Amino acid sequence: MPIDAPRVRLGHLPTPIQELPRLARRLGGPRLLVKRDDLTGLATGGNKTRKLEYLMADALQQDARTVITAGAAQSNHARQTAAAAARCGLRCVLVLSPRAPAAPNGNLLIDRLVGARIRWSGDRDPYTVMQEVAEEERSAGRRPYLIPVGGSNAIGATAYVAAMHEALEQLAALGVEADRIVFASGSGGTHAGLAVGARSAGYTGEVVAVSVARPRDELAHTVASIAELTAAFVGLDVRVGPDDLTILDDYLGEGYGILGPPEREAIRLAAECEGLLLDPVYTGRAMAALVDRIAGGDYGPEETVLFWHTGGTAALFAYATELLSP
Numbered sequence: 211m212p213i214d215a216p217r218v219r220l221g222h223l224p225t226p227i228q229e230l231p232r233l234a235r236r237l238g239g240p241r242l243l244v245k246r247d248d249l250t251g252l253a254t255g256g257n258k259t260r261k262l263e264y265l266m267a268d269a270l271q272q273d274a275r276t277v278i279t280a281g282a283a284q285s286n287h288a289r290q291t292a293a294a295a296a297r298c299g300l301r302c303v304l305v306l307s308p309r310a311p312a313a314p315n316g317n318l319l320i321d322r323l324v325g326a327r328i329r330w331s332g333d334r335d336p337y338t339v340m341q342e343v344a345e346e347e348r349s350a351g352r353r354p355y356l357i358p359v360g361g362s363n364a365i366g367a368t369a370y371v372a373a374m375h376e377a378l379e380q381l382a383a384l385g386v387e388a389d390r391i392v393f394a395s396g397s398g399g400t401h402a403g404l405a406v407g408a409r410s411a412g413y414t415g416e417v418v419a420v421s422v423a424r425p426r427d428e429l430a431h432t433v434a435s436i437a438e439l440t441a442a443f444v445g446l447d448v449r450v451g452p453d454d455l456t457i458l459d460d461y462l463g464e465g466y467g468i469l470g471p472p473e474r475e476a477i478r479l480a481a482e483c484e485g486l487l488l489d490p491v492y493t494g495r496a497m498a499a500l501v502d503r504i505a506g507g508d509y510g511p512e513e514t515v516l517f518w519h520t521g522g523t524a525a526l527f528a529y530a531t532e533l534l535s536p
């Protein structure tokens with residue numbers, strides 16, 4: 211489905227869909243496939259690269275000189291934004307939370323390599339700090355462009371409307387009918403786009419978001435409101451309400467970004483069975499949820515599940531100790 215919105219090319223698209231036969235056999239459940247959005251290819255890739263194709267186009271159209279966004283110290287979104295800004299010849303300021311770690315590693319190392327300026331928010335609200343940075347840039351004569359956390363607004367989520375159509379066309383070409391599509395959800399833009407894309411394409415399977423940070427109802431309202439704005443932005447007459455969304459919030463563990471035994475086990479399984487690298491914060495948790503659903507008999511052997519890999523592998527290096535502890 212062609213989407214009529216300005217876009218700059220940043221990713222290698224379409225990303226491949228691959229079978230995971232050894233993992234499927236090990237889990238004794240459904241046929242498993244993976245959509246490789248970890249291979250979008252911008253400074254190690256991930257789902258934000260797709261969103262940034264539309265966000266950067268908007269920034270350039272508005273004659274922005276500096277892109278500003280916020281995230282955690284190991285934010286994949288911040289890293290991809292910094293790399294996208296470099297590609298587009300824009301300055302980038304990242305407002306990261308809370309404080310600088312002893313050594314820059316993983317995403318933070320890449321932020322530095324691609325030339326982003328980093329402002330630590332400490333205990334302050336990152337949005338307030340972003341506004342301050344924007345004011346500083348304005349006084350210096352550089353027009354700022356603010357991207358919300360995760361790039362999750364209508365412009366960013368538009369990329370996942372297109373991505374859903376891309377995946378469904380690939381599945382059709384492979385002759386595969388996916389009963390479910392499972393992925394990790396944080397700030398909600400990916401889910402909003404996938405939900406609008408699924409609805410507009412007439413997909414009848416289940417789109418299953420695994421929340422990595424927030425309780426179901428809270429995330430559902432966020433996703434529904436982004437979905438409404440996204441549908442309007444791309445001119446689709448589609449409505450997705452909070453009750454239309456499937457969100458699993460049973461896998462929050464000790465909280466956002468805290469690696470527990472289920473994530474560690476899921477990351478090892480994917481790596482050992484398929485040579486597939488997941489990430490400690492998002493896809494490790496989503497895979498842990500999938501493993502648990504299969505073990506509990508919720509997803510049976512007669513089904514086909516597409517696991518949407520949203521990237522984040524650069525963060526693995528910042529979690530080396532936790533990943534290798536017994």
Ligand SMILES: *Cc1c(COP(=O)(O)O)cnc(C)c1O
Pocket residue numbers: 256257258286287360362394395396397398399400401489492493520521522523
């Ligand atoms: C940001 C991110 C997500 C979640 O996407 P949202 O649009 O924020 O919900 C999932 N996986 C990875 C690796 C991410 O970096």
